[in-house]
Amino acid sequence: MAGAVGGGRGCVTLRGAQIRDLLDSKHNVLFDCDGVIWNGEAAVTGAPEVVSLLKQRGKRVFFVTNNCTRPRENYVQKFSRLGFTDVAEEEIFSSAYCSAAYLRDVARLQGKVFVIGCSGVMKELQDAGVPVLEEDEAADREPGISIYNYPLDPDVKAVLVGYDENFTFMKLAKASCYLMNSECLFLATDPDPWHPLRGGRITPGSGSLTAALETASSRKATVIGKPSRFMFECIASQFDLDPDRSLMVGDRLETDILFGSNCGLSTVLTLTGVSTLEEAHRYRDSEEPGQKDCVPDYVVESVADFLEALEE
Numbered sequence: 001m002a003g004a005v006g007g008g009r010g011c012v013t014l015r016g017a018q019i020r021d022l023l024d025s026k027h028n029v030l031f032d033c034d035g036v037i038w039n040g041e042a043a044v045t046g047a048p049e050v051v052s053l054l055k056q057r058g059k060r061v062f063f064v065t066n067n068c069t070r071p072r073e074n075y076v077q078k079f080s081r082l083g084f085t086d087v088a089e090e091e092i093f094s095s096a097y098c099s100a101a102y103l104r105d106v107a108r109l110q111g112k113v114f115v116i117g118c119s120g121v122m123k124e125l126q127d128a129g130v131p132v133l134e135e136d137e138a139a140d141r142e143p144g145i146s147i148y149n150y151p152l153d154p155d156v157k158a159v160l161v162g163y164d165e166n167f168t169f170m171k172l173a174k175a176s177c178y179l180m181n182s183e184c185l186f187l188a189t190d191p192d193p194w195h196p197l198r199g200g201r202i203t204p205g206s207g208s209l210t211a212a213l214e215t216a217s218s219r220k221a222t223v224i225g226k227p228s229r230f231m232f233e234c235i236a237s238q239f240d241l242d243p244d245r246s247l248m249v250g251d252r253l254e255t256d257i258l259f260g261s262n263c264g265l266s267t268v269l270t271l272t273g274v275s276t277l278e279e280a281h282r283y284r285d286s287e288e289p290g291q292k293d294c295v296p297d298y299v300v301e302s303v304a305d306f307l308e309a310l311e312e
């Protein structure tokens, strides 16, 4: 596993020439977005230049994000707004896009999908031509309608759970009922438990909603986003990607770094986001099975540390 590269040491802090050597040995660089190249609406200092310079050096750059709240076309606008001038839609792989691709290309869904999610998920499903159950929430509030008698659509053949700020007990109840049918697929866009907000606040992530539904249905969701391998397979199905020549750069050990390990990629942890060096060391020093896969091969303070190696 890539997480154990370097005799199982991992967590090697990279500087100067070491960064250049690493980048020289790779052809593809996969970046997580939140906490790596930007934080909310602010680009990480130097990140736009790093992306441009990597491309000028002939590297292929991809963005792999578990954030399902916006479709790819909106991501292009965000990249542009934050100063990333040369990012194309085809380089962006979000959990919403990959979920739609899974339902269309892998599951070949014959029927509708019931969605707990947001507009980003809906738009990607629509673009992929995956039929979505149109929910009439006003009808659910009509007198006499309750959890005992709401209508269920027999054409629903999949349930997809993502980030949903309008999550309700009724949605949970309906999804649970659809999942009583063992033929009904159960997918989650991503397992992220929570996301940081400003001022020390957090917001529950898709993983917390998935956990509720897993409990209610006594089933386990198939996770599409990181750390599942599917996002890498999704990229590899469109671009010729050699894992040995690919680098994963992320800020969250349990998703980004584990994803890299699962896919056989070299991994770099940046310290501009969620996970800390201390947490990485805890995984490194743990004796529990599987924990080593969350250990990054390398650590940098920020992707801006790549700049010097690229500017020479």
Ligand SMILES: [Mg+2]
Binding pocket: 032, 033, 034, 035, 036, 250, 251, 252, 273
């Ligand atoms: Mg992140």
